[in-house]
Amino acid sequence: MARSSSTPRSRILTRALGISTVFALGVTLTACSAGGSDGSGSDDSGSGTEITLWQYYGDPDTPTGGPLYDFIDRFEASQDDITVDVRFIPFGDFNRTLLQSAAAGDLPDVALINAFDTAAMADAGVIEDLSERVDEWGEQDAYFPTSWETTQVDGATYGIPHLADAYAVYYNKAMLGAAGLTPPTTWTEMEETAAALAVDGKSGLAVSGIEGAEGATGLVIRTLAEGGDLAEFDSPAGETALNSFKTMSDSGAMSPGVLTWNEDDVKNQFATGQAAMMINSATYVSVLREENPELEWDVALLPKGSEDQLTFLSAENLTIGEGSENADAAWDLITFMQQPEELATYLPERNKLPARDDVPDESEDPVRATFAEQLQSAWAPEGDLAAVSNDVFTHVQRALQASLSGSSSTADALKTAQTGIDEALAK
Amino acid sequence: MTTLRQPRRAGPAGRPAGPVGRAGSAGRIRPRLSRDMWFLVPAIVFVIVTVLYPLIYNIGQSFFDVGIREIVSGGAEWIGLDNYIDQFGRAEFWSSLGISLLYTVATVALSLVVGMALAVLFTADFPGRNYMRALVLAAWILPTVVSANVWRWMLDGSYGLFNTILRGLGLIHEDVFWLGNPGTALPAVVIASAWSFAPFAMILLLAGLQSVSVTLYEAARIDGANRWQQFRSITLPILRPVTVTTALLCFIYTFKTFDTVFLMTGGGPGGATSILPIYAYDQAFNFFEFGKSAVATTVLLIVPIFLSIFYFRSIRREERS
Numbered sequence: 001m002a003r004s005s006s007t008p009r010s011r012i013l014t015r016a017l018g019i020s021t022v023f024a025l026g027v028t029l030t031a032c033s034a035g036g037s038d039g040s041g042s043d044d045s046g047s048g049t050e051i052t053l054w055q056y057y058g059d060p061d062t063p064t065g066g067p068l069y070d071f072i073d074r075f076e077a078s079q080d081d082i083t084v085d086v087r088f089i090p091f092g093d094f095n096r097t098l099l100q101s102a103a104a105g106d107l108p109d110v111a112l113i114n115a116f117d118t119a120a121m122a123d124a125g126v127i128e129d130l131s132e133r134v135d136e137w138g139e140q141d142a143y144f145p146t147s148w149e150t151t152q153v154d155g156a157t158y159g160i161p162h163l164a165d166a167y168a169v170y171y172n173k174a175m176l177g178a179a180g181l182t183p184p185t186t187w188t189e190m191e192e193t194a195a196a197l198a199v200d201g202k203s204g205l206a207v208s209g210i211e212g213a214e215g216a217t218g219l220v221i222r223t224l225a226e227g228g229d230l231a232e233f234d235s236p237a238g239e240t241a242l243n244s245f246k247t248m249s250d251s252g253a254m255s256p257g258v259l260t261w262n263e264d265d266v267k268n269q270f271a272t273g274q275a276a277m278m279i280n281s282a283t284y285v286s287v288l289r290e291e292n293p294e295l296e297w298d299v300a301l302l303p304k305g306s307e308d309q310l311t312f313l314s315a316e317n318l319t320i321g322e323g324s325e326n327a328d329a330a331w332d333l334i335t336f337m338q339q340p341e342e343l344a345t346y347l348p349e350r351n352k353l354p355a356r357d358d359v360p361d362e363s364e365d366p367v368r369a370t371f372a373e374q375l376q377s378a379w380a381p382e383g384d385l386a387a388v389s390n391d392v393f394t395h396v397q398r399a400l401q402a403s404l405s406g407s408s409s410t411a412d413a414l415k416t417a418q419t420g421i422d423e424a425l426a427k
Numbered sequence: 428m429t430t431l432r433q434p435r436r437a438g439p440a441g442r443p444a445g446p447v448g449r450a451g452s453a454g455r456i457r458p459r460l461s462r463d464m465w466f467l468v469p470a471i472v473f474v475i476v477t478v479l480y481p482l483i484y485n486i487g488q489s490f491f492d493v494g495i496r497e498i499v500s501g502g503a504e505w506i507g508l509d510n511y512i513d514q515f516g517r518a519e520f521w522s523s524l525g526i527s528l529l530y531t532v533a534t535v536a537l538s539l540v541v542g543m544a545l546a547v548l549f550t551a552d553f554p555g556r557n558y559m560r561a562l563v564l565a566a567w568i569l570p571t572v573v574s575a576n577v578w579r580w581m582l583d584g585s586y587g588l589f590n591t592i593l594r595g596l597g598l599i600h601e602d603v604f605w606l607g608n609p610g611t612a613l614p615a616v617v618i619a620s621a622w623s624f625a626p627f628a629m630i631l632l633l634a635g636l637q638s639v640s641v642t643l644y645e646a647a648r649i650d651g652a653n654r655w656q657q658f659r660s661i662t663l664p665i666l667r668p669v670t671v672t673t674a675l676l677c678f679i680y681t682f683k684t685f686d687t688v689f690l691m692t693g694g695g696p697g698g699a700t701s702i703l704p705i706y707a708y709d710q711a712f713n714f715f716e717f718g719k720s721a722v723a724t725t726v727l728l729i730v731p732i733f734l735s736i737f738y739f740r741s742i743r744r745e746e747r748s
Contacts, residue, residue: 102499211695212713257584405609407698
């Protein structure tokens with residue numbers, strides 16, 4: 001799509017080529033090829049405005065992507081002017097594709113981005129400042145402070161929270177019942193319970209520890225429970241957290257496989273009874289119910305540490321691409337998607353929770369209630385940490401990998417991570 | 428080249444060279460030349476746009492402080508050699524380069540040994556030879572995203588085929604996470620990469636083998652040489668140039684490999700398989716340090732270039748002697 005921009009065309013081309021150049025030396029990204037445009041729910045009527053929306057939830061036929069496409073269909077049915085072309089780009093490729101498009105001056109009108117990346121994207125000039133529109137709209141006070149905080153960059157609003165989700169403990173009722181155990185309420189209990197459940201080649205607790213920011217979540221939660229601050233990871237809190245995971249790994253309570261698992265793999269371990277408990281987000285509630293109806297499981301709040309019991313906010317923000325020609329239409333879509341009654345239909349389909357307090361919830365699902373309760377103690381990076389959260393999580397995850405794999409001591413792993421975190425914060 | 432020379436021969440001699448135009452002898456030559464040149468334009472443009480420009484841009488970028496903001500809106504600051512000083516002062520950079528070289532050398536060695544064994548096997552005549560050869564080639568043709576994931580599943584600690592076999596043989600008694608252990612992750616990605624490259628080496632070596640005259644082997648047999656002696660004294664020396672070319676090509680392909688390792692381990696665990704392309708990817712797309720990433724990709728470019736120069740020199744020396 002042609003887009004007017006203040007940047008001269010030659011410079012745009014230069015940057016577009018430049019960003020691709022990082023891989024021009026033969027580094028291929030076969031695996032990471034972005035998903036193609038999907039026209040589902042976006043019949044071009046020919047007359048009105050067509051806007052583009054990029055998301056990483058999934059294709060229309062997946063449990064995570066389908067409800068979003070249905071939501072967009074409802075938006076298109078609600079008015080006659082605007083049609084939406086939805087494009088699915090896998091999570092691992094999303095930011096890269098967005099940056100490449102920004103450099104080429106061809107951003108989508110609406111980008112559904114990871115809430116924690118909002119600051120970095122705003123800083124880079126990829127997304128528009130929505131402050132004026134938000135002031136006029138006047139619904140900002142309906143949002144939970146932690147969710148709203150992720151949209152704030154230097155006092156301006158760069159996104160609208162789409163939904164919220166939190167991490168909690170899924171547990172296999174049959175396995176805990178057979179061992180005469182109950183879900184742990186403290187991390188000390190978690191270490192004991194997980195160790196007791198690790199029998200016959202099974203593990204007690206599964207978390208994702210895979211390379212990259214995704215594998216940091218478990219250790220971040222554990223660190224926060226000790227009152228830790230990620231900016232000062234090399235601290236008694238960080239040490240306790242890392243030692244706790246190391247203890248569980250050494251005792252077999254946690255499988256050495258955690259270092260190779262992403263969140264989907266963790267779900268598979270839990271779904272097949274290989275892991276008695278897992279720390280994961282509510283994303284997998286519907287997946288488990290659909291794919292493993294015979295599995296007996298429930299969800300408990302995260303264990304408490306010595307200081308706190310905070311969870312990791314998992315959320316996306318709706319943003320408008322910088323320089324969008326259809327910013328008004330994009331804003332119409334965003335505000336439609338935030339209407340409480342619309343969210344009331346959409347969110348249960350995805351087993352996600354609202355980021356605002358005025359969404360009616362008639363569900364009596366106890367699992368949903370546990371996640372809602374867990375969300376009350378959600379944590380999100382703020383201030384300087386928010387702008388470089390991806391870097392910081394990657395360093396935290398590397399400490400986990402280095403320590404659990406035995407390639408360095410806990411003290412060295414913390415020190416190396418801290419050096420990286422300090423550099424990131426100094427940017 | 429012949430088309431360029433022809434008009435010169437055809438043009439009448441002795442006429443004064445006039446201004447460039449459609450009339451006159453020189454005029455007949457030059458438009459023909461420039462017309463021919465136009466046919467080269469697409470190729471030249473293609474090379475400039477897809478190869479030269481990105482290469483030069485990448486090298487240029489390594490001298491600028493390019494973060495996420497500069498990538499999107501421009502205005503990167505020239506910082507000279509600062510990126511190089513920064514990267515060359517980092518243990519992780521050298522560790523990645525070291526792992527890259529280790530990974531590449533091990534993969535090339537394994538590919539060559541297996542490729543040579545397969546090539547020798549397929550020179551023999553046996554039933555189903557052609558089918559088997561085609562089957563072996565499938566490993567090379569298979570998209571990496573498929574082969575890397577298949578390896579990842581086979582080596583998985585909980586459900587992997589590899590562990591099931593080892594358990595069946597009584598060699599292991601508990602789950603071994605081959606890709607989650609720093610000691611086994613690198614050998615695992617080497618084996619997976621060599622599995623794809625060996626058929627490629629085999630094809631090149633097989634072509635070389637087929638050019639070796641059978642009379643040499645017949646003469647050797649008459650002299651009483653056994654199979655191993657024939658291989659060592661005839662096959663290997665004659666195949667030396669082909670082997671060196673194959674090794675060089677395998678080296679270049681392996682040194683720049685990104686997908687196999689990225690899909691299997693992502694560079695982990697604990698950086699055990701963090702080869703230079705993954706290091707460059709992390710710098711660019713995890714830490715948004717595009718200038719520093721460009722240093723790594725420039726090094727990625729320099730190593731194979733030096734090797735190629737060395738190779739062409741040795742070929743020339745060999746030809747001269």
